[in-house]
Amino acid sequence: MAEQVTRGATMAKNHKPLARFGFRFERGGVHSARTMMLDELAALLSYVDRKDAPKGDYLRAVEEDNCLAKRSGKTRRLTYRHLAELYSLDTAHILFRSLLHFWKRDEAGRPLLAALCAYARDSIFRSTAPFILKCPEGTVINREFLEEFIDSQEPGRFSKATLKSTAQNINSSWTKSGHLNGKVKKIRAHPTPTSGSVSYALLLGYLTGARGQELFRTEYIKLLDCPRDKAIELAEGASRKGWITFKRVGDVIEVLFPGLINQQEQEWLREQG
Structure with missing residues (x-):
């Protein structure tokens, strides 16, 4: 136990400088509940179309203006929280500020831009990159195999139901980024870098x-x-x-x-x- 506490303190110390730039290393992640929410991000950045907009403007756009057309106040609040966890939505963080910079200039690159930012901020999504990237093009990415991989990282951390939904969300995000193809049957593909x-x-x-x-x-x-x-x-x-x-x-x-x-x-x- 003492060794685990020491290791955790060391990791927190090592990650602290990067957190100032907007990186996140918390144990949890949005992908246990949602995907990387590419469509919502695109709609929000289109609605709040100012590079210097403060974080509060994104909050008002989602919760008060309901720019993402969510049915309830609770859903709007959760949506905003998930987007903020994935992308910061705070120009004080270079991670988000530079995302906006390239987002405006490279429309074709938006799926990979979002994936890179989500990767830098969501530990669950980040942990699956080795599994996805090592698979050759054309490989069938079975959800059950991804569940096994996630569970192998921290055995017993997730219930069977949560493990299933997390794997589905992660597969969906890798599909949005271009690393996978297919709706039900996921096939390893190559994204298009820009x-x-x-x-x-x-x-x-x-x-x-x-x-x-x-x-x-x-x-x-x-x-x-x-x-x-x-x-x-x-x-x-x-x-x-x-x-x-x-x-x-x-x-x-x-x-x-x-x-x-x-x-x-x-x-x-x-x-x-």
Whole structure:
């Protein structure tokens, strides 16, 4: 027991710097109750169409204006809470602020942008990435197999009913992101990475301390199912559009994010060393 407490305290300490950027490492996750809610997110960001909107505007849009057309006040409150847990909805967090930045510029990349943000904030969803990504294209992703994988992470944590619904929600999210195809029978597919989604993945890696070549080896780039050469090509495209700065001389790579990382965040990054 003492060893578990010590390990938990160490993990909390290690994750604290990233939490300032908007990452979440709580044990629970929205996917035990909902999917990554891509359609709701798209509707909300379309309704509150301002990059500097405070978090309260998103709350009012969902609860008071009922922009997502929910039947009851309770459902509206739950919907807002789940969206805030998945995406922060707070521009004080670079995780959400930069999501908005690329969301506006890269419509085709929105499913993967949402998946990356949800991955960074939902531990249950994040824990299933190794299971999904290791499956070759064309593999049938049986819900029962995913249930077994989830249960193997923490045996007995979920009841059978919760395990089933969680697996269904997670399969739905991976389908929305393009990693799976099919309504009932889920087949492993490859998503379509874009310049915006690659840029966002590079930024998430940068916030966690990766630099240079290592930026193209992070878990966030891996989530895109994107070969390194293709990711570099898309990053170069993003640089030409002015979304990021990408420089390459031989094997030396530099990626910067002008206008996205504010002064306070730069100081935090320097503290991380």
